[in-house]
Amino acid sequence: MSLGRYRSGRQPLRAVGLDDGPSTRARTTEPRPRLASIVAVWFTGLRVDRVRVDVLQVDALDATDVILSLLARARTDIVFLSGVSFAGFNIVDCNRLHSTLHMPVIVVSREKPNNASVKRALKKHFADWKTRWGYVRRLGRIHQFASKPGEQPLYFEPVGISAADARRIIRAFCVTSRVPEPIRVAGIMAKGLGLAPNELTAR
Numbered sequence: 001m002s003l004g005r006y007r008s009g010r011q012p013l014r015a016v017g018l019d020d021g022p023s024t025r026a027r028t029t030e031p032r033p034r035l036a037s038i039v040a041v042w043f044t045g046l047r048v049d050r051v052r053v054d055v056l057q058v059d060a061l062d063a064t065d066v067i068l069s070l071l072a073r074a075r076t077d078i079v080f081l082s083g084v085s086f087a088g089f090n091i092v093d094c095n096r097l098h099s100t101l102h103m104p105v106i107v108v109s110r111e112k113p114n115n116a117s118v119k120r121a122l123k124k125h126f127a128d129w130k131t132r133w134g135y136v137r138r139l140g141r142i143h144q145f146a147s148k149p150g151e152q153p154l155y156f157e158p159v160g161i162s163a164a165d166a167r168r169i170i171r172a173f174c175v176t177s178r179v180p181e182p183i184r185v186a187g188i189m190a191k192g193l194g195l196a197p198n199e200l201t202a203r
Helices: 004-008 063-071 094-101 115-125 129-137 163-173 181-191
Strands: 014-024 035-044 047-057 078-082 105-109 143-145 154-159
Touching: 014 063, 014 181, 035 063, 035 181, 047 063, 063 094, 078 094, 078 181, 094 105, 094 154, 105 163, 115 129, 143 163, 154 163
Parallel strands: 014 078, 078 105
Antiparallel strands: 014 035, 035 047, 105 154, 143 154
């Protein structure tokens, strides 16, 4: 994807932010997997113009497929993810997102990711830990960004975009806090839905 129109200011970027809510067990006596909501919020410039909701299985590996489904047929220029892991250790294959959607992905973290700790946890709890760890490892170098001097930095991992361009885009969407608005709003919505994820049907 070309970021020429962003650099020239001809047209505002359309960015989507994704974040997950708390996990909930299905309200039934039958054994079912734990679920968590995931919310996608689109911004055109600094204006919200679309919201979609879906669910993930906690500690499964369906996050990439669910995100691809959420983003299908929706014009998007940039994807912001609130971390690489959703619904526990349901880790996103960001390189697959980028290659399938043909758009940059920026993984944003409020705290510096501790990848060594993540690897230990994956090895301890998951038979398929090598697959999950591969998604994390392929993200590459962790960068940091602070919009103001003395402000606590934000950490990010860009996929399909240079760190310099990713930093400029993050800065453009950081208005009310150090977190880009698409992620900030998606997080508020995901945590404030007030519904068990198995009851969510809107998309």
